[in-house]
Amino acid sequence: MEDKNRHSTDSNNDHSQPCYFGVTPPHSLAVPKLQDLKLTKDLKTALKPHGMFESIQELTHMKEILSKLNGLVEQWVREVSIQKNIPPLVEGHVGGKIYTFGSYKLGVHNRGADIDSLCVVSMHIDRSDYFTSFYQLLKGQSEVSDLRAVEEAFVPVIKMRFDNIEVDMTFARLALKEIPEDMELKDDNILRNLDRKCVYSLNGCRVTDEILRLVPNIDSFRLALRAIKLWAKSHGIYSNVLGYLGGVSWAMLVARTCQLYPYAAASTIVHNFFVLFSNWPWPKPVFLKMPNNSVNFGFQNWDPRVNPSDRYHLMPIITPAYPHQNSTFNCSQSTRQVIMQEFRRGLEVTEEIHTNKATWDKLFETPNxxxxxxxxxxxxxxxxxxxxxxxxxxxxxxxxxxxxxxxxxxxxxxxxxxxxxxxxxxxxxxxxxxxxxxxxxxxxxxxxxxxxxxxxxxxxxxxx
CATH class of the missing domain: 3.30.70.590 (Poly(A) polymerase predicted RNA binding domain)
Incomplete structure (x- = not known):
């Protein structure tokens, strides 16, 4: 069972490190007051009409979809292994597995959102196999529609609707002879001898896992993140591809707020989120943990001291898994200006909410x-x-x-x-x-x- 109030973190397994989450000590260790708990309950109520929570039936449906996709991956791996003359005794053990990341893995999946997934296979399966034979296998499934392959993307992906749920599936080929059923992806050594596309495909899962590990209170984090995601979408600033912040960036900003207020209720986290980032001195970077520069498999960490191009990033929010990257590299002067305007407006509204001058509904109103x-x-x-x-x-x-x-x-x-x-x-x-x-x-x-x-x-x- 997950411990929702974890008392320390240690990203580098170094017991000499201070016992707190993040790169600096907390701003406050205050526990919630009755008013904070009431505002948190009101926040949850305000989120429900916007479809920010899935029903048990919807969660079950998504689990069934992932199980079917995992079965298709296992079937495909066996078929390709036979075609490549893998010995029968070995073929049954090479494995292949679906991992999830993004909002689904974070536990903040809202109604109608897509599922981000990763197909991990062993070394004898190629990316070309994924975009040919696996694509054809998907094409033959009655549950699959709107199937398309985006091979030229920075992170190549197959997109589809599977039984009316949008699914994005990336691909990673590990330098291993088999993929154990219980294999985790957090060990940096799995990146050894991999190409760039596989490393960045893996990083979706690795970053999501690290975010969850670096948050002191999972329940407060998840409810606050649901609120911030709805607010950002309502105010037109949720889109990595258009130069705003994407899902992982918002998750890291909320996670950093949680680190600074480890015992706070979700309502307090939301308010402190706006306090913190409406005054943030960009381009000072946001870190959940300091980059581990002792790991070097040929991929650059974000570091403006070493990489001249990093000096021009406007709102750097640095991912907590190697290779550490800026998740907001698409941000421009205009999008940063718009985001900062919304941060300041969000602070005004949450202050009204915390002084009983407004309700949470005001925060989620879409401006014209x-x-x-x-x-x-x-x-x-x-x-x-x-x-x-x-x-x-x-x-x-x-x-x-x-x-x-x-x-x-x-x-x-x-x-x-x-x-x-x-x-x-x-x-x-x-x-x-x-x-x-x-x-x-x-x-x-x-x-x-x-x-x-x-x-x-x-x-x-x-x-x-």
């Missing part, structure tokens, strides 16, 4: 993006078939942050903010499947004629 700015740009992605549009949508979305970054470098533009949610056209064209995004603009001066054609031309050329 379309009244915030005077000027907007619409980007439309359109295809003639639904299947092509699914791929084109993902491709265009992955390039949008380059457009917003180009716009913020335009001397006539003070701020560009993209809203992460996409929209269907109000008047769709017959025979076309379309999606559109909107960017709000603040110009440095009013009353000027500004030509943005070069920025748009560069963006459309990038998308081809």
């Amino acid at each position: 993006f379309f009244t915030k700015y005077k000027h907007y740009i619409a980007i439309v992605a359109s295809c003639s078939t639904e299947g092509d549009q699914l791929k084109w949508y993902g491709h265009v979305e992955s390039k949008l942050r380059h457009l917003t970054r180009a716009l913020e470098f335009n001397p006539h533009i003070h701020l560009s903010q993209i809203w992460p949610k996409s929209f269907s056209p109000v008047e769709p064209k017959p025979g076309r499947h379309s999606t559109q995004w909107f960017i709000g603009l603040v110009f440095a001066q009013c009353g000027m004629n500004i030509d943005l054609t070069p920025d748009f031309s560069n963006f459309t050329a990038m998308g081809k």
Whole structure:
């Protein structure tokens, strides 16, 4: 059973280290007061209408899906092993396993969210096998729809809907002859002799596991993280691909708050989250633990003293597993400015909540993006078939942050903010499947004629 109030952590198994979680001592060891517990109960109640908790039936369904996928991986590994003339006595023991990471593994999976998973296999299975024979095996399953392979991604992935649940599955081939059923991924030595794609595929699980290990109170962490995720999505600042913060970044910020207030209730963690990060002196990095520089398998840790490119990162939040990376490398001046505005607004609202001047519902209200700015740009992605549009949508979305970054470098533009949610056209064209995004603009001066054609031309050329 998980100990929800763990009293010390030791990321390097060095008993000379101080007995507290994180890189600095806690700010407070105060325990919750009755008012804190009441606000926490109110917070949980406020989250429920937003689908932030799964039912027992939904959890059971996801477990069944993962079990089926694990069975398919085992079947596929056996078939490939036979094709590669692995001896029968060995073939039955090589193994292959599905691991989970992200919100599902953190225990904060909300209704309708996807499952992040990792397929781990032994050394005689190649990535090319994964994207050919395993892809074909999935294609033949009646439960699978919207199947697509994204081999060119930084972390290659197979995406699908499995029995109406979105599943993203990455791949890692270990330099081992077999994958034991009870194998854990926390040992840095499993990265030895692996290529970059396998290492970064593994890091999804390794980072998630470390976050859970570095949090003093799991229950408070999970409830506070559910609240912060809903707040960030409601306020249009939840999207790694568009230059905001993604799920792992939000989880690390909440985890760091928990480290500084190890006995606090979730309601206090949420308030202190805004206190802490509305005043954070970026680009000072956020660490859950200091990087272990004694491990070196040829992959760089984030370190601006050594890597010149790291010096330009604007909101560095450093992952707690080797190779330690900045999870917010897509962040731009504009997205940081928008995030900081929302941090400050979140602090104002939570202070009202803690003084009984507002309820939690106010924190989760979605602002009207379309009244915030005077000027907007619409980007439309359109295809003639639904299947092509699914791929084109993902491709265009992955390039949008380059457009917003180009716009913020335009001397006539003070701020560009993209809203992460996409929209269907109000008047769709017959025979076309379309999606559109909107960017709000603040110009440095009013009353000027500004030509943005070069920025748009560069963006459309990038998308081809």
